[in-house]
Amino acid sequence: MTPDVLDAALNAAERGWRVFPLRPGGKRPAGHREDNCPGTGRCARVHLKPEQRATTDDRLILGCWTFRPYNVGIATGPSGLVVVDLDTPKSAADRPPEEWKDMPDGMAVFSALCERAGQAVPTTHTVRTGRGGRHLYFTAPPGVRLGGTAGALGWKVDTRAWGGYVVAAGCVVKGRPYRVEDPREPVPLPGWLLDALKPPPAPVGPLRLSVPRDASRVARVALERETAAVAAADKGGRERQLFLSARAVGRFVAWGDIPRHEVEAAFQVVGESVGLKPYECRSTLRSVLNWCVRTARPRETA
Incomplete structure (x- = not known):
């Protein structure tokens, strides 16, 4: 056990943020x-995901972090948080798409988004990440359950809410520390950001889908085309292309034209084949397809 990570867990819990252990020196649960x-154990009845295991109980935290020097994950959704994750390029080849071609990193993109919205960059609790990015902490709006996003707002701008987590300040990942840059309390999520992140309202009344001939064939042709687009993407644009391509095929999943597991498997294979991390592919696919199933318009209006 090291005092820093134990303190990180206890400090987060004091704020009411639910924590769970990450691998020592890493970011994975x-x-x-x-x-x-x-x-068995806590999973005797059903598997408990990290978000479900997260706690603010000092006794559990002491028992866990005195056992091993785990890093600390903050489960954003149960903690009432929305965290905007502003990342930096991972390599010289990690270049922005055309829309953001003059932007060096997620912070610059987010500043541009604020300017477009006619708003100042929010001043809130901020953590400097190990790779030089920033986590901007906001309190979640009442009555709205937001999920996380990956690149939906812009290049290198992700969000963490329900179903996600962030590494707590005080942890060290691959030798690089996470530090508090602004210690103030998180402010409420700005209204313009909420509007950009919340899902559209569900359609009123049952959907009436007119199924064309060979709908499954059309869906599979679309899947072949979009997996090929991921395979052909430039190195710096592969994660974004995976997001866009999965969204393009997601409507066919929502309409029942192609099984979801088939789509996930195809994109997972091509994503890993071009060098994306397995967990990055899974996270992007789960987020995008969940959104598509939730928000798909009727076939005749699409």
Whole structure:
């Protein structure tokens, strides 16, 4: 156990933020994955994901972080937080798409988004990440359950809410520390950001989908085309292309033209084949397809 990570866990819990252990020195959750769940202990009835295991109980935190020097994950959704993750390029080849061609990183993109909205960059609790990015912490709006996004707002601008987490200040990942840059309390999520992030309202009344001939064939042709687009994407644009291509095929999943698992498997294979991390692919696909299923318009109006 090291005092820094224990303090990070206790400090977060004091703020009411629910924490869970990450692998020592890393960002991935500690413990077993769902596909390797033993079905015992806390998972005797159902597998508990990190978000469900997150806690503010000092006794549990002391028992966990005195056992091993785990890093600390903050489960954003249960903690009542929305965190805007402003990342930096991972390499010289990690270049912005045409829309953001003059932007060096997520902070610059977010500043441009604020300017477009006629708003100043919000001043709120801020953590400097190990790679030089920033996490901007906001309190979640009441009555709205937001999920996370990956690149939906702009290049290198992600958000963490329900279903996501961030590394707490005081942790060290690959030798690089996460530090508090602005210690003030998180401010409420700005209205313009909420409007950009909240899902559109569900359609009123049942959907009436007129199914064309060979709908499954059309869906599979679209899947072949979009997986090819991911395979052909430039190195710096592959993650964004995966997001765009999955969204293009997602409506066919929502309409029942092609099984979701088939789409996920195809994109997972091509994503990993071009060098994307497996967990990056899974996270992007889960987020995009969940959004598509939730918000798909009727086929005849699409």
